[in-house]
Amino acid sequence: PYVRLGGLGVSDVDLKAYQKALDNYFPHQGGDQLKLQDTNQSNHNHVDSLLSLEGCLHLLSSQMENMLEVNLLEDTEVATSGRGQEPSSSHYSVSLTQMLCHCFSPHEAPLLKTDHPTESHSETRHSQKQDCFPQSDSSVTTPESLLCGSHLTGLFPAADIGNLTAHDNSLDEIKLMSLEDGCDPIEVSQLFEESSLDLALVLNSGHSTASYSVSSEGAAIGYNSDANSASSHGLEAIGGHSQEHTKYDHVEYPGDSECSKKATLKQFLHKHTYHQLPSQAASTPVLHQQMWMKPSKEVKERCCNTTDKKLSSDAHHANSLTIPFSVDEIVSMPVDSFNTMLAKNQLPHTQVSLLRDIRRRGKNKVAAQNCRKRKLKAILNLEEAVCNLQTQKESLKREHSQCSRSISRLKQKLKGLHRDIFSHLRDDQGRPVNPYQYVIHCSSDGSVLLIPKYSVKAEQKQPNEKEQIPK
């Protein structure tokens, strides 16, 4: 609340007190400025300067009123005696004009100070993501639909299948696998309690793979089991791919917002991003056509693009190594499991190298996808920031013009006050005081000095030399 009128050596001004007085003196402007200060912290400097100006004005006016009373009531000789003024206290060699110039110099507000908090709420992010893709929930909660048409639904009572809905995706996946395996779901649940390494080994030990996608888009497929075609290892990588993207669906990024939802949705809707779905179905083309009603021609085309060829090649290599893991599993398994698997299979160096490459490529692919999503998100955030700053700029412009108008009004009032004061001032011979030869100066102790302009100029050159001005 205290503002030092910079560089002038003037004492601190209690803005609150001045503001209170201003409310009486300039009731309209004072209230406005207070409101401005309250509503926009970013323009604090503007308000401060205006408040200090108004404070100065009010101090000046009130003190001048007192002085006028003294002048009018007392003899001019008394006024010129410098009564009560210590020479040391009148060291202000600054003219009123200078002070006003200082006060009227608009300060630049810190324009970049924004009230917009950055949006990085990790807790809400997750729900936003989920809200963004409600279909993933629905897909999770309807495993029966995933199994519809398959031979699996008849194997277990509906209650068992219903249990699938009560667990997270991982457990759903495990249970789906157990369904396929004909295992007891309870056993699988117990297995789930064990270490991931053991789990992975158990789940993959008797089978080629079961590529499954319970959540997100993959859920529409349900799961893609190539257990029915155990010899189709060469294609499983494509199917397994979807699991990777299922995880990718749930990757979270700082500052998710509505914009990112749109962007992400755009990505999700893009054909490229999930072209693995038809590809995945290629491992079980009949099932795929039943579930997606896609023409086989399109499936073939999808399967034959370069990326899938590359993946198929990787998968082919991986499967030629008699390793009971899909490419996706090679990529996603913990490094300890991976190393254990390598050691267990006694593979030659070239094949180990190949597996490491497959793993590296798979991880880097996901990383690249995440990186691109982040980049897109950053771009959207920057665009939003630009919009916000433009809005803020317009607001500041309006506020600046409002402050300029207020300052103009105050200047007019000050001119009138100045003119009024000098019209009442008389020197010791009773002659009017020339306003061009004297300046009015307010001191910190409340006294008002009339200073000859030449002394002000002299003191500016020699600040230590002060002249006692007759009052």
Add this chain to the structure above:
DNA sequence: TTGCAGTGTCATACC
């Protein structure tokens, strides 16, 4: 045919 956007991969830096 051209341009663009999406994607996978590599190389590299960093943790």
Add this chain to the structure above:
DNA sequence: AGGGTATGACACTGC
């Protein structure tokens, strides 16, 4: 030191 991650750059593809 090895593995994972992030990112720029490149090539390729489909639209």
